[in-house]
Amino acid sequence: MVDPVLSFAISVAILVGLLIRKQEVHVAIMASTLVFGLLTLGAGMIDSTVKGILTYSTLKLFIAFFSALFLSYMMKIAGILDKMTRLFASLSCNFASIFVPSLVGLIPMPGGALVSAMMLKEHYLERQGLDSDFASFLNYWFRHIWVPVWPLFQALILTAVILNTPIVRVIESTFPAAIATIGAGLIISYPLLRRRARSCEERVGSRWKLVVAGWPFLLVVILVFVVRLPVEFALLITALATAAYARPSKDRLVEGVRFALSPKILLVIVAVMMYRQYVFDSRSADALLNFMVSHGIPIMPVVFTLPFVIGATTAGEFVFAGTAFPLLINVLGTGKAINDLALLVGYTGGYIGVMLSPVHLCLILTLEHYGGRYSGVYKYLVPASILSVMISLALGVVLWGR
Numbered sequence: 001m002v003d004p005v006l007s008f009a010i011s012v013a014i015l016v017g018l019l020i021r022k023q024e025v026h027v028a029i030m031a032s033t034l035v036f037g038l039l040t041l042g043a044g045m046i047d048s049t050v051k052g053i054l055t056y057s058t059l060k061l062f063i064a065f066f067s068a069l070f071l072s073y074m075m076k077i078a079g080i081l082d083k084m085t086r087l088f089a090s091l092s093c094n095f096a097s098i099f100v101p102s103l104v105g106l107i108p109m110p111g112g113a114l115v116s117a118m119m120l121k122e123h124y125l126e127r128q129g130l131d132s133d134f135a136s137f138l139n140y141w142f143r144h145i146w147v148p149v150w151p152l153f154q155a156l157i158l159t160a161v162i163l164n165t166p167i168v169r170v171i172e173s174t175f176p177a178a179i180a181t182i183g184a185g186l187i188i189s190y191p192l193l194r195r196r197a198r199s200c201e202e203r204v205g206s207r208w209k210l211v212v213a214g215w216p217f218l219l220v221v222i223l224v225f226v227v228r229l230p231v232e233f234a235l236l237i238t239a240l241a242t243a244a245y246a247r248p249s250k251d252r253l254v255e256g257v258r259f260a261l262s263p264k265i266l267l268v269i270v271a272v273m274m275y276r277q278y279v280f281d282s283r284s285a286d287a288l289l290n291f292m293v294s295h296g297i298p299i300m301p302v303v304f305t306l307p308f309v310i311g312a313t314t315a316g317e318f319v320f321a322g323t324a325f326p327l328l329i330n331v332l333g334t335g336k337a338i339n340d341l342a343l344l345v346g347y348t349g350g351y352i353g354v355m356l357s358p359v360h361l362c363l364i365l366t367l368e369h370y371g372g373r374y375s376g377v378y379k380y381l382v383p384a385s386i387l388s389v390m391i392s393l394a395l396g397v398v399l400w401g402r
Contacts, residue, residue: 002039004284005291008327011036015323016313019359025316026264029323030271037274040282052277053270060232061161061269067235068152070260071242072107075216077256078246093128094193096120098185101142106217108152113143113362117369125370133376134192136366140377141185141384143362147317147351148177151224151231155317159347160231162276162325164334167231168224173343176399177351180391184384216242272322279326289330303331303342304349311353315360320350341400348392352385 002010011032018028037045052058097120104116117139124135147153151167156174160167216238223234248256279285292302306328311320325332328346333339354360358374367377 001042001282004040004282004287007036007039007282008284008288010039012310012323015310019314024264025314025319026267026271028314029319030267033271033275033278037278040278040284044281045278048277048281049274051281052274055273057161057164058269058273060230061157061273062266064157064232064235065154065265065269066260067232067239068108068154068157069262069265070256071152071216071235071239073256073259074239074242074246074248075107077248077252078242080214080216093123096123097128097130097138097193098142098189101139102145105143105146106150106152108150108154113140114365114369116143117366121369128193131376132370132372134189134380136363136370136372136377137380137384138189139370140363140366141181141189141355141381144355145178145181145185147354148174148181148347151220152235153317155321155347155350157231158272158318158321159325159343162272162321163329163332163338163343165336165338166228168228169336169338170343173338173340174347176344176395177348177388177392179395180348180388181351183391184387187387188380188384216245268318268322272318275322276326279329285327285330288327299331300342300345303328303346307346307350308353311350312357313353315354315357317351317354320353321347324350341396344396344400345393348389352389356381356385 014035015028015032018031019025023031034045037048041048100120100123101113101116104113104119117136120135120139124130124138125132128135130138147155149156149171151157151171156167156170160170163170219238219241220234223229223237224231227234229237243253243256289299291297292299307320307324310323311317314320314323325346328342331339331342332346333342357363363377366372367374
């Protein structure tokens, strides 16, 4: 068998190489996973593959992903976002400029930033008079501020499954990253928006009714954080309740189920659970930890850098969690014994890596829609990312540093 650390390096190289050659993410992940299993386990990978797929954890992951995607689709056709957007746009132009993309961000979907970009194009470029680069930054950055804390995001769901712990426990470790991202975004954007303080007067009817229209968000929060239901069941209940509220036609209901049963997502789920089992059976996590200790490599920089590199090269929130965290499991901890600081460091690294990735679909679509430039948007994106990392890690040290 090939050394697990070398096997991991080879599998990551294959993953990145396939993505550079424009191969689809789900195919690249499965290919790199199979190579890793073959190199570390040989013929034993067959048994590991079966064990990895036929587990309750895989079923939970499938239910959670299906429910999150189906919920997103039902909320979209119910017009919930449109109603809430009208409310916040009526309060303040500057407030709407920040809050509307963050509101859309509560519904994770591939290329979802294009939804808020389309909603806000007239608002940003005409009503606010922002340039295309700054408008692109606002939409892209604030669309993703909830990735460390909102239980619909695939990275959180995967992390909880990989570490065998409730998603609420993961969020207890990662929430400083959300605070840091919001704070960094405001530090960069507020001085520029302040010069354009305006009121967006618009008749919206009863504002209370519009707030109530966002009940699915509140239901998810209550079921996950108050009732403490497992996230897969909380999302499924909310998705079914939202479908009953939306009363979709038969065709729209079938479309929603097809959207939620995406073969690409299913393949990613299978690949991640296979990879997790390969790491366990080959003791690759032990090998990586021993390699770092024997070579005097500081652990925390590796915990940050590994997810960061994977996130930056693949542009997938679920990819950095599914690829890096199984290998780092001895450092991150499992069950109730989670290392809060290590998990925050790793999640921040992967999250910011994804945000800085030039192949992030949300960034590409936003720039295309607004006519922005990479050089222009990175003028805001890089300082915001550096600030976010600094604030996140500082909060982590204050809370859990020893």
